[in-house]
Amino acid sequence: MTLLFKVAGSCYKREVSPRVVDPAARRQAVAEAVFRVVVRDGVEQASLRNVAVEAGLAIGSIRHYFDSHDEMIVFAVEALIHSTEQRVLAHVRSLQDRSDPRRPAERVLSEVLPLDDRRRDEAVLWLAFVTAARTRPSLVPHAERLYDGLRSLCRRVLAVMTEAGTIAATHDVELEAERLASLLNGITVDGVLHPDRMTPELTLSLLRRHLDSLR
Structure with missing residues (x-):
């Protein structure tokens, strides 16, 4: 990925490596967020949205690793x-x-x-x-x-x-x-x-x- 930015009127290129996310670690982090929500509030409250908030992720990130709410709960x-x-x-x-x-x-x-x-x-x-x-x-x-x-x-x-x-x-x-x-x-x-x-x-x-x- 290449980003352009200006310094004193000139354009410079900076190569930025995309952040590498370990899928297994991310799925485990989501499972742990499910655990915290369930222990605190019960299974009914472990929605994709609530788990995303608990994990500090966008709901789209959750959907990237789990196709459905059911799949997320089963994985947990x-x-x-x-x-x-x-x-x-x-x-x-x-x-x-x-x-x-x-x-x-x-x-x-x-x-x-x-x-x-x-x-x-x-x-x-x-x-x-x-x-x-x-x-x-x-x-x-x-x-x-x-x-x-x-x-x-x-x-x-x-x-x-x-x-x-x-x-x-x-x-x-x-x-x-x-x-x-x-x-x-x-x-x-x-x-x-x-x-x-x-x-x-x-x-x-x-x-x-x-x-x-x-x-």
Whole structure:
């Protein structure tokens, strides 16, 4: 791109390189803007215009990366799932610690509970998106992935604990995984809706009591 400008009556040329925008980084920035709007105001307020304002972009910039509002929301949900999965998987490796399998299990399962601001915001997003999936078909596969992913995590944790002898081998792991996932879901919903009552301390106490009950 060449710009002409005058200095003391003369014209000079200046070569200006167009600003290079990383599409992946821009899409991620938009997803994070979606997260902030949803946490603060709910999914209904995450319009293209509101997200553009939150991201500090023109609405045309949003449309450049996403063909529709639906595509933007779906991308944000996928980004949330990917981020959570990567963090949980990093903790899953600690399950190999056989010195006290309950503690690694507790750490892994705690990653999906609203125990601090970051995890509480993720829980708010999770609840908002899976609720929205009831009337938004494009979100259904992602809500199902979250549902199945939690149960898969619970089965893995319980299987390791069974192998280590931390819980009784007589338990039906499949059934106990469903029970544990339901407990985690319930705690998470209460933690989001009633944070003053379902405190982090109570949340951890309930999780520990449940794991102890499986011995």
